[in-house]
Amino acid sequence: xxxxxxxxxxxxxxxxxFHRFSHRAMATVFEIFIVCDDxxxxxxxxxxxxxxxYFIEMELSRYVPGSDISRINTLPPNRILQIGHYAFECxxxxxxxxxxxxxxxxxxxxxxLDCWRQAGKKxxxxxxxxxxxxxxxxxxxxxxxxxxxxxxCLTGEHAILIDLGxxxxxxxxxxxxxxxxxxxxxxxxxxGGTSSVLGRGDLQPGHGWPVxxxxxxxxxxxxxxxxxxxxxxxxxxxxxxxxxxxxxGEPTTSQCAAWAATSKAGIGDALSTAFMxxxxxxxxxxxxxxxxxxxxxxxxENPGDDVNHKIRQFGxxxxxxxxx
Amino acid sequence: MAATNQPPVEAGNKINRRQxxxxxxxxxxGLVLSPNLLRASFFNQSDxxxxxxxxxxxxxxxxxxxxxxxxxxxxxxxxxxxxDYNLKRAYNLLKxxxxxxxxxxxxxxxxxxxxxxxxxIIASPDxxxxxxxxxxxxxxxxxxxxxxxxxxxxGARQIVQAAKKSDKLLQxxxxxxxxxxxxxxxxxxxxxxxxxxxxxxxxxQWNRSVQPxxxxxxxxxxxxxxxxxYGYDNMHQHRNWRWYKGKGGGPIVDLGSxxxxxxxxxxxxxxxxxxxxxxxxxxxxxxxxxxxxxLATYEYETENGIVRAFYxxxxxxxxxxxxxxxxxxxxxxxxxxxxxxxxxxxxxSAPEWDKWVELGYLNAPVAPAAPVATGAVLDVRETVPPxxxxxxxxxxxxxxxxxxENFFNSIRGKETLNxxxxxxxxxxxxxxxxNEAVASGRRLTFKPExxxx
Numbered sequence: 001x002x003x004x005x006x007x008x009x010x011x012x013x014x015x016x017x018f019h020r021f022s023h024r025a026m027a028t029v030f031e032i033f034i035v036c037d038d039x040x041x042x043x044x045x046x047x048x049x050x051x052x053x054y055f056i057e058m059e060l061s062r063y064v065p066g067s068d069i070s071r072i073n074t075l076p077p078n079r080i081l082q083i084g085h086y087a088f089e090c091x092x093x094x095x096x097x098x099x100x101x102x103x104x105x106x107x108x109x110x111x112x113l114d115c116w117r118q119a120g121k122k123x124x125x126x127x128x129x130x131x132x133x134x135x136x137x138x139x140x141x142x143x144x145x146x147x148x149x150x151x152x153c154l155t156g157e158h159a160i161l162i163d164l165g166x167x168x169x170x171x172x173x174x175x176x177x178x179x180x181x182x183x184x185x186x187x188x189x190x191x192g193g194t195s196s197v198l199g200r201g202d203l204q205p206g207h208g209w210p211v212x213x214x215x216x217x218x219x220x221x222x223x224x225x226x227x228x229x230x231x232x233x234x235x236x237x238x239x240x241x242x243x244x245x246x247x248x249g250e251p252t253t254s255q256c257a258a259w260a261a262t263s264k265a266g267i268g269d270a271l272s273t274a275f276m277x278x279x280x281x282x283x284x285x286x287x288x289x290x291x292x293x294x295x296x297x298x299x300x301e302n303p304g305d306d307v308n309h310k311i312r313q314f315g316x317x318x319x320x321x322x323x324x
Numbered sequence: 325m326a327a328t329n330q331p332p333v334e335a336g337n338k339i340n341r342r343q344x345x346x347x348x349x350x351x352x353x354g355l356v357l358s359p360n361l362l363r364a365s366f367f368n369q370s371d372x373x374x375x376x377x378x379x380x381x382x383x384x385x386x387x388x389x390x391x392x393x394x395x396x397x398x399x400x401x402x403x404x405x406x407x408d409y410n411l412k413r414a415y416n417l418l419k420x421x422x423x424x425x426x427x428x429x430x431x432x433x434x435x436x437x438x439x440x441x442x443x444x445i446i447a448s449p450d451x452x453x454x455x456x457x458x459x460x461x462x463x464x465x466x467x468x469x470x471x472x473x474x475x476x477x478x479g480a481r482q483i484v485q486a487a488k489k490s491d492k493l494l495q496x497x498x499x500x501x502x503x504x505x506x507x508x509x510x511x512x513x514x515x516x517x518x519x520x521x522x523x524x525x526x527x528x529q530w531n532r533s534v535q536p537x538x539x540x541x542x543x544x545x546x547x548x549x550x551x552x553x554y555g556y557d558n559m560h561q562h563r564n565w566r567w568y569k570g571k572g573g574g575p576i577v578d579l580g581s582x583x584x585x586x587x588x589x590x591x592x593x594x595x596x597x598x599x600x601x602x603x604x605x606x607x608x609x610x611x612x613x614x615x616x617x618x619l620a621t622y623e624y625e626t627e628n629g630i631v632r633a634f635y636x637x638x639x640x641x642x643x644x645x646x647x648x649x650x651x652x653x654x655x656x657x658x659x660x661x662x663x664x665x666x667x668x669x670x671x672x673s674a675p676e677w678d679k680w681v682e683l684g685y686l687n688a689p690v691a692p693a694a695p696v697a698t699g700a701v702l703d704v705r706e707t708v709p710p711x712x713x714x715x716x717x718x719x720x721x722x723x724x725x726x727x728x729e730n731f732f733n734s735i736r737g738k739e740t741l742n743x744x745x746x747x748x749x750x751x752x753x754x755x756x757x758x759n760e761a762v763a764s765g766r767r768l769t770f771k772p773e774x775x776x777x
Binding site for chain 1: 537
């Protein structure tokens, strides 16, 4: 299978020291852009990063047999399971983010999401009994973690279905950027499927990595930003996906797209998902309480509305002015 | 020596006694223990094994990660000459798991200092294996040694001699020997059900995409004096030792060895001859002394006749990845560590396999949808694919974990090794001859006594 094609702006990237490396992982394409005079060194660094990405995916993907997440998803309650450090770090962070977002970010709603997906394929809503059974497999609070032994134990009576889809890509982007740091690569952008992006250093000296935010349906940029040691994550419903409100187990219709800007792509991944579900005042309160976080929302209002009326931004964006 | 592989107890996850007691006690009493009480009974100090690892590069990190998912394994020492990078990384990981671990650059220092080790895992480059394994066995330790046993037969023989002198265990890291898919394939399908009939031909491959040479973070380069002390001309050679003569054996050894080991196991003997074609066709010969492309054909003589077994490893295209196919006059078995490929196909003329489906050795193929009844004799449609039987095996663990568990449980006296040194030696002899065959351009024969050190 060829890699999904991601178009870059040739005017922005036509620099002799700009190098681009792509790799398929986590059901999408990851890319690393490096500004460095030595192509060979940049290529080896990217290769080392993609090798690391392979191992991360092997531990985090619910679709990989033998991954820690697969092992947790087949774990009966009240058993102890030793897991790897990547999965432990992710689950620990996801539990914290679950609390911080008042339950709007929850990696344990996979079973409910599957129900809606399956029914959606047939143009239906899920059967109530199926949905009730799926809800029994949720509940991040039931996942007991012990750092000293890196073990998990599931409390309650039912199995759980964890899907790190809302965190794993961002976590991997952060880890890859750390690895490039170890390689003394100062100027790099790492992204997972364009939805989790972290920029380190600059594309052009002093200007960070220019990125744009577009409306899901139009693909037209309405804002730009520059990432310098900064992450930007996006979520949206453009592909007919559902985002489930973990508080109700129902699909939400609050926003049609949301972005979170933070210092870590993992956190941003979770927050952009949570911002799809929170009401705009909740997002505003979250950003007020967390000055490191900025949010951009596209409200799901009448299609005919002026697009500027649909945009809400919270927190201190460096280049906030939406421009169409 | 006969294979000592044990059939899987159950297809799938074994439930150990402690876990069984844990759950049944909790269920029986109708009470639920807190996670921390469950943890206290899960970890059993009397089962603890103190372990060291030598070599924490790519493969060592895979083994380390698998070990950290096995109960009651405590790392006391980690050893690697790349102090500022791999050693530090492994040490930091073990500290996160609260292991009371010490880091060493030199394995002799480690053996001199660490006095309560039970076992050592060796995942250093192949040309260090003999020295590391002989020294660890000499220090009275059980050893898990990554394949290939050595880059030379002389090195492999030294290891066999050291193992014979020692009363400790030596497991060679052909991890498929403990993989539930392979154990089921061999014991249930090939042997008991004889589902393939007479095996006539084997096909196998491990194909990989083009990769750049391994680099290294510039600020963490190993000082030249250290590199020289441990046998490397420079950092590039250290990071790419698998390609260098005198250090590794190239892809046929790195990759092929795992699968050719399975050829010997399933066919039940060692080959009598090999022909091979190969070369450094694509990469720079200065940095890729060993062959980037190898196609080899073995001949085996069995009591049921001749078996011809082809194997290829290429490093310029990953098409179809890695797997082995065993073909007999009644069926074909596709088996791979990558479980999605596994399947078994009955020849149209072979007896039905209903019995093996009933016994739970095979899952029946998914039947194609029946046509709507119209009175027609046949529904004409796209070509019917051959029926694919699958294996009712659940394996939901990292690839190397069962083989490491088999090693640790053998130390505890609960199991016997699935890949003792005699088997590892037979495989080393089988595989190392391929490079010789490529160089000579001739058909080379094996004498039966060559397979005994």
